[in-house]
Amino acid sequence: MIEANGNVLIPGLVESHIHLDKALIADREPNKSGTLQEAIQVTAKLKPTFTKEDIMRRAEKTLEMLIKHGITHIRTHAEFDPEQGFTGFDTIMELKEKYRDLVDIQIVAFPQEGILQKPGTEKMMYEALEKGADVVGGIPYNDSLPKEHINIVFELAKTYGKPIDLHQDFNDEADSMTISYLCEKTIAEGLEGCVSVGHLTTLAALPPPSSCSQSLNK
Template structure:
């Protein structure tokens, strides 16, 4: 379709120029520029007046262009099993037991069907990269990691999917099984993971995890201290192994809820070690709000880690969805912007830190996942972009877009029709595209 010589939608197999957009270079910097997207799905050039012989032109005048959102912690093997996995207690252990029972009989095609539905919903809401933890244990076996490794390949033209071999300890499941099977699991995965606090021997368990990561040259992503008992944190044991196995800058600590229950001096010591070892942190507000603090007699805690204090200290901290519609989190739509708002509210960030939340679901998780030069509004990166009618990053995070096009690996994959908002004098005029 043509309008004033412009192609409204690029044709398959052709390069195209996004003309006249307002490009979010960083959370604090927006500039007017055009973007040339090559036939390989990568950004070929960014600048004013960009052109290329034979390229289609897509007029996005006045639209805000941001990088695709990054969800650095999901559980795609568990997604969508809520009605099959009752968790009457609403606790973390209740959820673990409910899924373990289900996993004993869940066939691989069931995992594939549920995971694809959630991946499609995430993509339609602007998420173009996901890291998923996948249970490997006596209950689930290799069903999840095999199903999701196939999806990682079949979805590679639309979505960057990383898999964590989540070597899951359960009561009565001996560490010998995990140790005997970890190498085969890690070969199918991108990252090594686990949850030390629930292991019967957390120190031996961590040696198994870190040893496998070092042997295979893979990073580590731990569910660490997802509880509120300040008497049993495992930070020092993790720090020792990061140093021993040379995994500085390649280890992520997810949840770390217990930091909010520790005395300030103890927290500050841990924070300083995290900074020294260049570790990343991921907060999971949905799961921690739902699962933690149910046994409190008065004023149940929020259950999150010290989000605001970690952010302001310069710790690279991302936010992520965690579970979606399962016994761990019964809600969720795969919407990272929704998770960002929960993070600001539950994490005690301020209204002037909306840009911080934007970074927590774009460049920070991209760094923690090691996406490198493949990610971002830069030449050579994948064209994973959101083209929106928002005025700025603050507007996008605070309330979302009324019109948004999701571009994944250079291909438009989802588009919402513009819905005019009466009296919204701050919104930029919507261009075509």
């Protein structure tokens, strides 16, 4: 028995999707339209200005806020590409070790700019996993061949025995969705329970199933 002295004990909270390497940048270049497209453009414009010191400062400030609010487990996407290198990824790896006694951090190897359309990124995916990434990330909708992107991610996951976490179908229109292919691939590879997706905003643009429409019209 533990004497709690009138306090309430609850499980630690989980932050399941964050980008520590890109945290706290909204004030640098505001997204004036509030659209997804401008958010992507603004982030792409700011990324080349990120230094290790800048990322470390912002990420640590974010971690301190999370920890103070009861977060004990974090999954953060950490990106890299041939132009930017591993600056952000390596910095977040350092912070994972630095804060290990305060919070458990899972790091997702995240190819924000795509894999196939950015030659050299596939090799960097393998390097990131060798460096210690916990999860294989991906972003099919932002690549030239989305289904092949998914295939590469699954091959990496099988090779290293890691789970998968994808930025999936993040758009305002239900065009070129690959979520059905992802589900079929997950079942075919026997990885049910090991694949997560984030965003998936295109679902909101799909028409309702006919059965639902009929029920609502009764």
